[in-house]
Amino acid sequence: MVNTAVTLSGLTLDNPVIPASGTFGFGYEFADWYDINVLGSISCKGTTKEPRFGNPTPRIAECSEGLINSVGLQNPGVDKVISDELPKLAKVYSKPIIANVSGFSIDEYAYTCARMDEQPQVGILEVNVSCPNVHNGGMSFGTSPESAAAVTKAVKAVTKKPVYIKLSPNVTDIVSIAKACEDAGADGISLINTLLGMRIDLKTRKPVIANKMGGFSGPAIFPVAVRMVYQVYEAVKIPIIGMGGVSSARDVIEMMLAGATAVQVGAANLIDPCACRKMINDLPEVMEQLGIENLTDIIGGSHNG
Ligand code: SIN
Numbered sequence: 001m002v003n004t005a006v007t008l009s010g011l012t013l014d015n016p017v018i019p020a021s022g023t024f025g026f027g028y029e030f031a032d033w034y035d036i037n038v039l040g041s042i043s044c045k046g047t048t049k050e051p052r053f054g055n056p057t058p059r060i061a062e063c064s065e066g067l068i069n070s071v072g073l074q075n076p077g078v079d080k081v082i083s084d085e086l087p088k089l090a091k092v093y094s095k096p097i098i099a100n101v102s103g104f105s106i107d108e109y110a111y112t113c114a115r116m117d118e119q120p121q122v123g124i125l126e127v128n129v130s131c132p133n134v135h136n137g138g139m140s141f142g143t144s145p146e147s148a149a150a151v152t153k154a155v156k157a158v159t160k161k162p163v164y165i166k167l168s169p170n171v172t173d174i175v176s177i178a179k180a181c182e183d184a185g186a187d188g189i190s191l192i193n194t195l196l197g198m199r200i201d202l203k204t205r206k207p208v209i210a211n212k213m214g215g216f217s218g219p220a221i222f223p224v225a226v227r228m229v230y231q232v233y234e235a236v237k238i239p240i241i242g243m244g245g246v247s248s249a250r251d252v253i254e255m256m257l258a259g260a261t262a263v264q265v266g267a268a269n270l271i272d273p274c275a276c277r278k279m280i281n282d283l284p285e286v287m288e289q290l291g292i293e294n295l296t297d298i299i300g301g302s303h304n305g
Contacts, residue, residue, distance in 0.1 A: 002287040003294045004280075006040070006261055008239055009162035009187045011096055011123045013040035013262060016252060016295060017280050020243050020266035021046050021100035021126065021166075022071065024276075026085040031092040033273045038280050043098040043190075043264055044081075044089070046128055047116070049108045051077035055133060056210040061199040066218020066245070066267060068197045070133045070211040073102050078112045086121055096123025100166070103151075104137035110154040117159040125161050126241075127151060130168030130193035132215045139193075142168045145180030152184035162187035164241060169221075169228055170196050178232045189232060190241040190264065192225045218267040221245040226258045233259025233300050247275070249282035253290065257302040 004015040019027070021043040030036055054074030061068040075081065089097065099116040103109035109127060116122050129148050131138030141147045148165060155163050165181040167174055169192040178189050194215025199208040207213070225244025233240055242260025246252060247268045255263045268275035283295075292298055 002284045002292065004283050004287070006296055008124065008241070008262055011162070015040045015280050015283060016256065016260070016262040017276050017283070018043055018098065018241070018262055018264045019269055019276050020264035021098075021128070023266045023269040026081070026089050027097070028088045028092050030273055034277050036093050037095065038277055039095070040262060041095060041098050041123065042089070042093065043100050043126055044085070045075050046073050046100045046102045046131070047075050047078050047081045047112060048073055048102050048104070049078055049112050051075065051080065058208060058210055059214065061208040061214065063197070063199065063216065063218070063220070065220035066216055067270070068199060068209060068214040068216050069194070070209045070214030072133045072211070073131055073138070078115045082115060082119060086119055090121055097121050098124045098126045098164075100126045100128055102128045102131055102138055104134070106151055106154045109151050110158050113155045113163075114158040117161055122161060124164055124188075125155065125159055126164045126166050126190055127155055128166045128193070130166050132168065132170060132194060132196045132213070133211060139168050139170060142177065143171050145176050148177050149180040149184035152181045152186045156185040164188035164190045166190040166193055168193050169224060169244070174228050175231050175235045178236050182236045182238050186238060188239040188241065189236060190243065191232060192221070192228050192244045195221055195224065217245065219245045219247050222247070222251060226254060229255060229260050230258040230302065233303065249279045249286040252279055252283065253286060253292070253298065256295065256298050257300070259300040259303065261299050
C-alpha cells in the first residue's frame with residue numbers, strides 16, 4: 001500500500017492534489033460530479049474585499065495546449081463569500097480549505113485575510129500577488145521583492161494561519177521574490193500563476209480578448225512551472241505548492257520531484273470537471289510503477305546528487 005499523504009505547514013492532506021483557485025469555483029459546484037472529499041484540499045475562488053464583476057467579455061481565448069483568461073477577479077466579495085459560499089462548501093466538504101485572497105492595496109489584502117482568518121474552515125491563506133488581469137493590484141504587488149514582502153508582512157500581522165504567497169512567472173527573477181516573501185515571514189510559496197499572453201482574431205484583426213491580454217495556462221506552461229518550482233526550491237526552506245499545466249498523476253510526481261510539497265490543478269478542471277479525481281485515483285498505480293512508497297520521500301528528489 002502506497003502512502004499519498006503530504007503535510008503543508010502542519011496540515012496533513014490525504015493526497016497532494018488541490019484544484020487551483022479560479023478553476024473550481026467555491027468547490028461545492030463540483031459536488032454533483034463526484035465526492036469532492038477525495039481532494040487533498042481546495043483553493044477557493046480568489047476573494048477581494050469588495051464584490052467584483054470582472055473584466056468585459058470576451059475574456060477567454062482558446063489556444064492549442066491551453067487557454068488565455070482575463071476574468072479580472074470576478075467574485076462576490078468577502079462578506080458574501082463568508083456568509084454564503086463557505087457555508088455551502090462546508091455542507092459537502094469536510095477538510096480544511098485554502099482561501100485565495102487578492103487586493104488592490106496592502107490594506108485590502110490585510111483586511112480580507114483578517115476576515116478569512118476568522119473562518120474555521122480555512123486552513124491556509126493563499127495570497128495572490130500575481131493576477132495579470134487587473135490594474136493597480138494583483139500582479140503589480142508580485143513583480144518586485146519589496147512589494148511582495150510588504151504584502152507578506154501586512155498579512156502575517158493579521159493572521160495566525162499559514163500564509164502562502166502565490167507568485168507570478170511574469171518576472172525576470174522569481175527566486176528573489178520568493179526569497180523576499182520567505183524573509184518577510186511567508187509560510188509557503190504557491191507558483192506559478194499564468195503567463196501573460198494574447199491572441200488576435202484573423203478576421204477582425206483585433207485582440208480576441210476584450211482586455212487585449214490575459215493569463216495563459218494549460219499543459220503548454222508545465223515545463224516553465226517545473227523549472228520555476230525547481231529554482232525556488234533551491235533558494236527557500238518553506239514548502240512550495242507547485243502548479244501550472246498539471247494534467248496527470250505523472251505530472252504531479254514530476255512537480256514534486258522539482259520541489260513541490262503539494263500540487264494545484266487549474267486548466268485541466270475546465271476540460272474535465274473530474275480531472276482531479278482521476279489524478280488522485282491514478283496516483284497509487286503510478287507510484288507503484290515508479291517504486292515510490294511514500295509521496296513525501298520524493299519532494300525535491302530531482303535535486304539530489
Ligand atoms: C482572474 O480572475 O483574472 C484570474 C486570477 C489570476 O490569474 O490570478
